[in-house]
Amino acid sequence: MNNILRHPLTIALTALSLPVCSLEAISDREMSTVAGQAFITIDASSYSDGTGEWAGQYEFTKVNLGLDIETLMTIDTLKVGEFDRVVGEDGTVPMTDQDGNPITQNGNLVAHDADLIIENFGLGRVTDYKDAVNADIEEFRIRDPYIELAYKVENGVRQIAGVRIGFAEAQGWLSGDLISLTGNLNGRIEGPASVVYDQNCNGQGTASWFQCVELGLADALGTQLVSTIDLVDGAVGTVGYSYGAGRELNEDGELQNPDSPYLDVPYLKRASWAGVPAGRSFTAPGSALEFIIPALTGSEDCTVTGTPACFPLTNFQSVYIGDESVDFENGGGATGAFVSLQTSSVPWEDFSGIEGSDRVLTQRGAFLNIAKFDSNSGVKYPLNLDLFSATNGTPREATCVGSLKGC
């Protein structure tokens, strides 16, 4: 056999349990239930339906690992995509302090130094963390993680365009000081109309008398206000202040944020604030005032009729991935979560299950997708806030025994 060694080789990764005690033969019946487990599969796909910077020929190779993982894991600092970005380019937002004041160097706005910076990152939590005798672990659960490579083919030359690590399903608490975030963090904020009314119509705030009449009526009717939230630019006094990525359209399809500098970017880069982006309104689904509320509650300059609508991400150090009311085995896990790194624009396949979703459009750099997903009981969001506590923040879930973080 010249230079060719052709042996069919089955790679069987069999973990050895080394029973040091007696070995017992298994019966034929028992043996019949044992099979080589195919816990690795490889899928290939292609995509060429993109437009703009996502046009062209993409190929993907996805390695699926059949694994069930339960863990309590912490990382002191997680930093991905540490390269230069210029504020204002590609949706890069200015770095701010906790109050939203932009930070400058030599008179210039600066961005965080990496696309993703998460300190005191944790998956899972410790319950009864102040009780060292009875403290216990509530694991973060992952099923079927995968690694996927994206290739871009140009002029017959194939190059790696990106790599992502994701999970078919994931459930549990994800914690961390979210210093810089690039990607999607979808949330939902709700509260009674009284919160907006109280803050604007009891001798304070900026709402007009007419708005107060309507809000008072909404309050009296027990109206629930609801809005989705996303990453926003929280740098007070800058051109992009309070805007999110993309276009905000009202029910008639009219553009509500024409002055946004982020109209044409798919997501913000190096953001440290989340909230109701300028131009987006609260809604009151099912209410008699369903058609009035959006007009009263449009977000502008990070406020909704005087109520703060933007919040530093460090206010929210824990988010629940998945549906907390449903067990993991019964489908409570979130789908579609991933972290990726791209050398150029990549249209990743969207596994969130949301109706109509097809591709997650990513650009050069790192990307974290903690997005809404479709569970058996409807669309779920990883970040769920109340209007009255969003401004102040909520405590972190503990990841140590004896302290919330730092171990």
Added chain:
Amino acid sequence: MMNKLSTFILASIAVSSFSHADLKALDDHEMSATTGEGLGLALDNFVLDTEGAELSVTGIRSSAGEEIDIKWTSLYVMGEGSSEGTVRTPGQIGSYNHPYVIRTVRGSAGLDPNDPLYNEKYAQISNDLALLELATDEYQSDIQNSETFATFSYYQGCVWGQPGCDELVAEQEITAELDALNSSKASIANTYSIGLGTLESEMNDYYQSEIVPREAVVAQEQTEYDAEVVILGQRLNTAYDAYEAFMAIRPQADCEFGDNCTGLNGSACPTIGGGACRDARTAYNNSYESYEEQQSVRQDAYNELIEARKDLAFANNDSDSFSAAAGSYIEAVSNVEEFRVLCGLDSGDFNSCEGGLITRKEKTKEGIESVSVALASGVERRDGLDVGASFEFAVNSVNPNGSTTPRTDFIDINMKGLFVDGTAFRLWSAPDEQGDDELNAEIRLNLFIKELDISVCDPTVCDNDLAAKEASTLNLDNMFISLNLGYGEIQPMRLSATSDGNFEFELTKLRPGDDIDTNSQEEMQQFYNDYYENSPKSFISISDVRIGNSADASLGAITVDGLRAQYLKVTSRDL
């Protein structure tokens, strides 16, 4: 087959120190302290090159069950500087002074640290247990030790010795990082005029008197609200069932669900024989009214829940309520937690900082300074290995419309300057919960690669166009993986197989030793603090990721700093 192992020298070295002088019999005490000392291994002038031999790998399938044809088309292991395996450069795997070893040793837990048999590496494994250790070469010198050199390289940001990477900047980088941490620490300490212990005492009092009762009220209101929501749902279903029953009897009734159905609005029942119709209509109207009443009850419950939540949020966030006069309770919690991150969980004083992130980074800085001094003095680091492999995958690519197209994927991996010193696998047997023996393990894996290049270009295209190949190759500089799994008997790694043929890997929950009273808060908290402070964390870093070699193609560094699994269980399953 033309595989070649050039100049293959296997040397086994007895690691035991032995004397050429008189041999004396050991007494029982001396004998009890003796273990089999092990075997050393070194490969000198080592070259492995498959030179075009191919290996087919079968058994891997796609999700659709199609067999994927995988060809392993090349493999080489040579000394550093082999130009991707094209120049046969002999390499070293271990050396006579720094061999790989296989040995059995006793644990050191229970021994006095001054005992000559005590070894810190085995300090978490009982002295009455023997363990088998497989370890790679080890170096005391910081410049030869790949862990410290890799950390230096990460802060340096480039591959030391390559063009443009000859100015020592790592020390400045780590100093700046450490300065920022110290500044954060000082900022927190300056926020409070009282000591850390006093502040924590005030926080605890406030938590018990102000927060806990409000949390209880919120929990109670939440329970009541949830119960009202359930009743609301039940009444809605009842009302809808009653509506359907009425419409089944009187389908021509002009009445929508939600309306009050009467004879005046198109829901009249026949005058004669309409008793059942009227009963059904009344049942629907009553049940819908009951549903509406419950809506009001639910709204009241919701309002009370909101008030309770507001009250809790106020107690958490109101600066005036908390007596420390330096911000709210929730700010104090955040500051104290942050101080512990910086200075260790044992911190008892704002003025001391003897653990935590700052201490760890100070040790990192010492290593970087040591490497920098050595390099500035002209000390050279040893060469590593070059390792490369190429694969071809014949796959069926799924198009967006569901059709498939045959495709061949190529992957060519070249590692330039690979080191694994400081790696060890330790195995021992110990009883499990049922008293049966099981395999326990501890892993210390150090993998440092100065340059890792990955190309996916079709060789028939790129081998004839080297510029295109270079421009499309993914380059990872200074890739370092330091994986530390297991912490002796406190947190062993267990390997086993399930009855259905799957493997199971577990990093167990922490196991306090017999000397710890598991009912004592103080002893258990100290046990956890010792684990957090001493069990090694894991690190992954890459100083630069880029496609090609142009400056604007860089994606910068990747850092996973201080990873720890307090619990991890991985079970395979059939896909």
